[in-house]
Amino acid sequence: MTALADSVWILLAVTGAVLWVGSRAAPDRVARPGAVVAAVLANRVGRALMLSAWMFAGWHFFAR
Amino acid sequence: MRHVSPAPALGVLAAAAGSVLVAATTPFTPAADAAVAAAIGLAVLVLVAQAVGTPGVHPWSRWAGAGRRPTRAAAAPWLALFAAAAAWELFSYFAGRRAAHPTLSSAYDALAQWRAAKAVVVFCWLALGWYLVRA
Numbered sequence: 001m002t003a004l005a006d007s008v009w010i011l012l013a014v015t016g017a018v019l020w021v022g023s024r025a026a027p028d029r030v031a032r033p034g035a036v037v038a039a040v041l042a043n044r045v046g047r048a049l050m051l052s053a054w055m056f057a058g059w060h061f062f063a064r
Numbered sequence: 065m066r067h068v069s070p071a072p073a074l075g076v077l078a079a080a081a082g083s084v085l086v087a088a089t090t091p092f093t094p095a096a097d098a099a100v101a102a103a104i105g106l107a108v109l110v111l112v113a114q115a116v117g118t119p120g121v122h123p124w125s126r127w128a129g130a131g132r133r134p135t136r137a138a139a140a141p142w143l144a145l146f147a148a149a150a151a152w153e154l155f156s157y158f159a160g161r162r163a164a165h166p167t168l169s170s171a172y173d174a175l176a177q178w179r180a181a182k183a184v185v186v187f188c189w190l191a192l193g194w195y196l197v198r199a
Binding site for chain 2 (some may be wrong): 026038051063
């Protein structure tokens, strides 16, 4: 099971890399990641959720 | 001759020093709690300063420019990837034995055995925080 689980994480990472390359080549078809984050931050609720997620990640990973 | 502000370089240096400091702490100790709380507290202070410093013209309003906003179709692949990663993380978390179902946390734990690697992760976290709260 470990190999399958690891493969899924690797597949997700590779997909992210492919999307990133695609967004550089054709930003009209695949949005730049920064543009997606900017769109989320433009919304009050999205901004609060994203900042909360950032705080939670720091606390969870480094302090817990 | 063009004047170059030293502020960005000083900020990077401060973040690097903070990263090394946080990486030197051990989770579940008061030192780790204090170091992470200091970074989060600084972010909250910046957010509050932004909110009260420029009433009516909040720095966040610059994100609202329609020209920057991607179409739903263009954003969909990223949202699908995020949803897939979140679903797999949840499945792995509840699936049972951690060795067989690694989560992001367990992968990080393996990486954080090396202080230098942990410092790099902390630096990335601080950089992301700066990106999110910057004016």
